[in-house]
Amino acid sequence: MRTGITRAEFLRLSAGTALLAMSPFSLGAEMGQQSLRRRTIPSSGEQLPVIGVGTYRGFDISHSAREAWADCLKVLGELFAAGGSVIxxxxxxxxxxxxxxxxxxxxxxxxRAFVATKVWTQGRQQGVEQMRHSMRLLQRQRIDLMQVHNLVDWEAHLATLRQWKDEGLIRYLGVTHYTSSGYDELEQVLRAEKLDFLQVNYALNDREAEERILPLARERGVAVLINRPFGGGNLLRSLLQQPLPDWAADYDCMSWPQLLLKFCLSHPAVTCVIPGTGNPRHMLDNLQAGRGKEADQALRDRLIRLL
Structure with missing residues (x-):
């Protein structure tokens, strides 16, 4: 017998159901809510919305999958309607x-889109070919952010990215990782290279980045994108079996995902959180974390104690 509830079931039962049932792309307009909060990219001063969307799994669909395609269309529509841009x-x-x-x-x-993608291969020329292929697939003449995925051959690719930035093919460059096993090398790169962005894993139950990586990124003037904000899903599944605490309303949160995203945003080094989804209801829920009362140390302490 199945125990607990899924995120979709939780959303249907939560106090936010009325909001989430609204027609696509209408939440902000119908409720008169403000656009997403924004934070500054240190290297340029450009303002970036604090909630974006990751496309791992959720957007890996075929054109013939009409229902999934329509859902992903709604995901991006809701993102833009809320004032978001990061994909x-x-x-x-x-x-x-x-x-x-x-x-x-x-x-x-x-x-309207701030498109970020990655280079994920060995060798300079292979990297160039892969990035040009990505540009064709994305139908973009310029990529907003190109990142070296999981630090694969980062020295070769960062040299190319600097050249491409000078030539106007990309606007920003950075590196990524999704596990603490890469933090030693990540710290080395942050100290040695001038980067615009870092993408790294961080969640209420995955806080090792707080020790060295996030403070160093802030010190070096590097914008930070957060992946895996729900702890790879295990954390969220566990929390959905518990009632939402009454004090969540003090932070304008109607769900556990919103609390977890606000936890990530409570760290001063974090620029934007990019939870992955191909579900428009989840996208609406996530976007609410970018509005309302900002997370503070009191919220961080409460969530850490709860965990």
Whole structure:
């Protein structure tokens, strides 16, 4: 017998059901809510919305999967309607880059999107070929952020990325990792290289990045994207079996995902959180974490004690 509830079931039962049942792309307009909060990219001063979307799994779909395609279209529509822009992908994510490119065309929203993708291969020339292929799939002449995925051959690729930035093919460059096993090398790169962005794993139950990586990124003036904010899903599944604490309303949170995202945003080094989803209801829920009362140390302490 199954125990606990899924995130979708929780959302249907939560106090936020009325909001989430609204027609696509309408939440902000219907409720008169403010756009997403923004934070500054240190290297440029540009403001970036604090909630974006990751495309791992959720956007790895085929064009013939009409229902999944429609859902992903709604995900991006809700993102843009809320004032969001950040879409993160990778050649590693199956068909996600091609899907993002097609959806942005369908929405006529290329100018509204901050598109981030990655290079994930060995060798300079192989990297160049892979990145050019990504640009074709994404249907972009310029990528907003190109990242070295999991530090694979980072020295060769960062040299190319600096050249591409000078040539205007990309706007920002960075590196990524998704596990603490890479933190020693990540620290080395942060100290040795001038980067615009770092993407790293961070969650209520995965806080090792607080020790060295996040403080160093802040010290070095590097913007931070957060992946795996729900602890790889295990944390969220566990919390969904518990009632939402009454004090969540003090932070304008109607769900556990919103609390977990606000926890990530409570760290001063964090610029934007990019939870992955191909579900428009989840996207709406996530976006609420970028509005309302900002998370503070009191919220951090309460959540850490709860865990």
């Amino acid at each position: 993160d992908s990778s050649p590693m994510y199956g068909q996600a880059e091609e899907v993002v490119g097609g959806l942005l065309n369908e929405l006529r929203a290329h100018d």
